[in-house]
Amino acid sequence: MRLNGINVSFLLSLLISVCLATAQKERCYDTGNFTTNSTYGRNRDQILASFPANVSSNGGFFTATLGQDSNKVYALGLCRGDSSSDICYSCINSSMHKLIASCPNQKEALSWGADPPCIVRYADRLIFEVLDLEPTDAGYNTGDVPSANLTQFDLVWESLMDSVVKKASTGSSTLKYATGEADVTTFLKIYALMQCTPDLSQENCDSCLRQSAIYYQGCCHGKQGGYVQKPNCLFRWDLYPFYVSNASTSATAPSLSPPPATASPPPPFSTNTTIKRGDGGIASQTLAAIFVPIVVIFIVAVAVIAVALLLKRRKKTRQLQDVNGKLFLDFNLFVGSLAS
Ligand SMILES: *[C@@H]1O[C@H](CO)[C@@H](O)[C@H](O)[C@H]1NC(C)=O
Ligand SMILES: *[C@@H]1O[C@H](CO)[C@@H](O)[C@H](O)[C@H]1NC(C)=O
Ligand SMILES: *[C@@H]1O[C@H](CO)[C@@H](O)[C@H](O)[C@H]1NC(C)=O
Ligand SMILES: *[C@@H]1O[C@H](CO)[C@@H](O)[C@H](O)[C@H]1NC(C)=O
Ligand SMILES: *[C@@H]1O[C@H](CO)[C@@H](O)[C@H](O)[C@H]1NC(C)=O
Ligand SMILES: *[C@@H]1O[C@H](CO)[C@@H](O)[C@H](O)[C@H]1NC(C)=O
Numbered sequence: 001m002r003l004n005g006i007n008v009s010f011l012l013s014l015l016i017s018v019c020l021a022t023a024q025k026e027r028c029y030d031t032g033n034f035t036t037n038s039t040y041g042r043n044r045d046q047i048l049a050s051f052p053a054n055v056s057s058n059g060g061f062f063t064a065t066l067g068q069d070s071n072k073v074y075a076l077g078l079c080r081g082d083s084s085s086d087i088c089y090s091c092i093n094s095s096m097h098k099l100i101a102s103c104p105n106q107k108e109a110l111s112w113g114a115d116p117p118c119i120v121r122y123a124d125r126l127i128f129e130v131l132d133l134e135p136t137d138a139g140y141n142t143g144d145v146p147s148a149n150l151t152q153f154d155l156v157w158e159s160l161m162d163s164v165v166k167k168a169s170t171g172s173s174t175l176k177y178a179t180g181e182a183d184v185t186t187f188l189k190i191y192a193l194m195q196c197t198p199d200l201s202q203e204n205c206d207s208c209l210r211q212s213a214i215y216y217q218g219c220c221h222g223k224q225g226g227y228v229q230k231p232n233c234l235f236r237w238d239l240y241p242f243y244v245s246n247a248s249t250s251a252t253a254p255s256l257s258p259p260p261a262t263a264s265p266p267p268p269f270s271t272n273t274t275i276k277r278g279d280g281g282i283a284s285q286t287l288a289a290i291f292v293p294i295v296v297i298f299i300v301a302v303a304v305i306a307v308a309l310l311l312k313r314r315k316k317t318r319q320l321q322d323v324n325g326k327l328f329l330d331f332n333l334f335v336g337s338l339a340s
């Protein structure tokens with residue numbers, strides 16, 4: 001069971017990686033083009049060329065401007081809060097290259113990078129301390145929430161998202177990032193990650209993340225994980241720990257309900273089956289006559305239960321493999337992800 005759980009989580013993380021790596025993560029704005037060899041184009045290329053080094057050496061967030069008047073380029077880079085500086089560097093580097101290839105002469109464009117994501121944006125207008133809610137990039141795991149009670153799952157989910165939004169948006173002017181986890185049952189846990197570009201105010205960050213969670217519920221409610229990305233914020237949740245934990249950025253989810261009673265101990269055997277000895281004058285043959293069938297029945301029952309459990313486990317394993325196979329097939333349909 002546990003092994004199966006780990007395998008499924010691992011598979012899901014692989015699937016998500018495949019998705020994030022293959023889906024188009026660049027968006028070219030249609031707000032104007034520059035011509036090849038123009039000053040604006042040279043400024044853009046120059047500012048982006050130093051971005052991998054500048055974003056990663058600056059704690060994962062960096063803004064810069066270059067040029068004057070209509071040739072002025074505003075650029076912004078953000079790495080996910082749990083990225084090491086090496087991961088940050090390579091994410092910004094590959095995003096920047098893909099962005100220039102996808103949007104060769106657009107005056108404004110953005111990329112959400114690969115897995116883990118990072119944001120690279122540039123524009124011919126002020127984009128710092130400004131909340132932009134569109135465009136949106138979203139995707140989900142094709143499996144359904146494995147919860148018997150979706151109402152209860154949603155309550156835990158909403159409460160966790162609320163606490164992670166609060167923790168992330170009340171971050172500093174250099175980092176607005178939080179993760180959090182909450183138990184639905186003993187075996188079902190929700191993991192969430194939220195982050196804003198830290199130039200946003202607390203109110204704007206709160207709004208960006210809440211709208212992302214609402215967007216997720218609109219597109220993908222009932223699925224067992226997903227992400228929503230906007231120009232100013234990142235949101236992802238799943239049923240396995242997909243981020244690098246750090247106690248100082250982890251939100252504590254309020255415990256909603258009393259610990260769920262999923263693992264209730266088996267009912268104790270009745271103690272009234274003991275047979276009184278001696279004073280009743282029961283002969284040893286009688287005792288044997290009572291005891292032997294009980295022992296035989298007990299052994300047979302244990303054997304039957306053991307066989308039943310074995311068969312059930314084998315069946316379960318086979319079902320899981322079927323589901324995994326289907327997941328993989330479905331996944332190819334899903335790779336395009338949702339976008340607006
Ligand atoms: C910019 O160029 C792209 C092709 O590279 C074109 O599709 C788009 O319409 C142009 N936008 C404007 C505003 O001229
Ligand atoms: C851009 O500049 C290069 C060298 O500076 C030149 O070879 C090329 O023809 C120019 N391209 C355009 C479209 O002007
Ligand atoms: C970015 O880093 C380079 C060195 O890699 C440095 O020369 C440059 O000044 C930095 N850019 C900004 C805008 O600070
Ligand atoms: C940056 O990305 C480009 C294109 O993907 C790649 O060719 C290059 O080796 C990368 N540079 C570093 C230092 O990783
Ligand atoms: C589902 O969970 C909710 C909230 O915990 C509870 O009120 C409801 O009775 C549960 N429904 C079932 C069918 O267990
Ligand atoms: C955790 O986060 C804090 C504050 O952002 C940082 O100083 C610390 O180095 C981080 N620890 C790890 C293990 O990443």
Ligand SMILES: *[C@@H]1O[C@H](CO)[C@@H](O)[C@H](O)[C@H]1NC(C)=O
Binds near residue numbers: 270272
């Ligand atoms: C066990 O038997 C005693 C009397 O022999 C009785 O008082 C008690 O209620 C019984 N308990 C159960 C669980 O049946």
